[in-house]
Amino acid sequence: MFNSQRPNIDDLPTSRQLVRATAISAAVAGALLITVVLPAEYAIDPTGIGGVLGFTEMGEIKTQLAQEAAADRPATALAAEAAPAATAALATKSGVVGAATGARSDVTELTLTPGQGAEIKATMAEGTTLTYDWSVSGGAVNYDTHADAPGIDYHGYDKGTNSAGQRGKLVAPFDGKHGWFWRNRGDAPVTVTLRTQGAYTEIKRVV
Numbered sequence: 001m002f003n004s005q006r007p008n009i010d011d012l013p014t015s016r017q018l019v020r021a022t023a024i025s026a027a028v029a030g031a032l033l034i035t036v037v038l039p040a041e042y043a044i045d046p047t048g049i050g051g052v053l054g055f056t057e058m059g060e061i062k063t064q065l066a067q068e069a070a071a072d073r074p075a076t077a078l079a080a081e082a083a084p085a086a087t088a089a090l091a092t093k094s095g096v097v098g099a100a101t102g103a104r105s106d107v108t109e110l111t112l113t114p115g116q117g118a119e120i121k122a123t124m125a126e127g128t129t130l131t132y133d134w135s136v137s138g139g140a141v142n143y144d145t146h147a148d149a150p151g152i153d154y155h156g157y158d159k160g161t162n163s164a165g166q167r168g169k170l171v172a173p174f175d176g177k178h179g180w181f182w183r184n185r186g187d188a189p190v191t192v193t194l195r196t197q198g199a200y201t202e203i204k205r206v207v
Contacts, residue, residue: 061144061181062154064117105197110205112141112184112192119207121147121179122200124172130198134180135165139190141182149176161185170198181207 013021039050043059050056110118122130124147143166145157157170157178162185170178178200184190196203 057159064183103197103199105195106203108194108196108203108205110192110194111189112182113189114184114187117181117183117207118192118205119179119181120194120203121177121206122170122196122198123202124170124176124178124198124200126172126174128172128199130170130172130178130196130200131168132170132180132194132196133165133167134192134194136163137191137193139184139186139188140164141184141186141190141192143183144181145170145179146181147172147174147176147178149174152176177206179203179206 035047035049036053036055038044038046038059039053039055040058041062043056043063045051045056045059050059108120110120112118124130140162142159142161143163144159145166145168146159147155147157147170149155152174155173155176158166158168160166172178180194182192
């Protein structure tokens with residue numbers, strides 16, 4: 001039994017209206033693609049709007065991370081074979097203390113040549129806290145403090161440009177890798193010194 005009221009043919013959109021609605025939808029989608037998606041995902045900003053809104057910088061970071069991750073992939077595979085030795089070396093260099101209580105502190109240094117980027121991540125469980133203090137010797141850097149986890153590509157905490165240092169606290173909203181990406185946009189090498197303290201289980205350079 002068919003109880004639905006059959007629509008009047010005059011109430012249905014005409015072919016011309018459908019074509020117009022489709023054209024408007026395509027135009028809006030195209031505008032969003034050019035002004036938001038391309039700058040934020042690929043750092044392609046033909047209109048300049050992405051730069052004004054900050055999407056282009058996000059795209060530059062993502063693109064650079066992807067390129068550097070691809071470049072480091074062979075080295076990562078080799079490093080996995082020597083994981084125990086590498087872990088021991090990192091702990092010695094970083095000066096791990098207090099591991100038996102679930103809290104630790106580390107001091108990590110890295111030098112960035114002009115144009116070079118680097119990323120350090122700590123492994124944190126949801127709800128745990130890490131306090132940090134990083135400073136730059138010899139110049140300033142752009143930074144992006146963020147996190148990721150399986151199923152979460154990017155969770156931003158903070159970011160900035162031309163900074164000589166920052167201190168603060170990370171409270172992990174989920175289990176994952178939490179940390180910092182720095183890039184030296186100057187014309188001379190700089191040294192970044194990172195001091196961390198908190199309930200994280202590992203800290204290492206990933207890029």
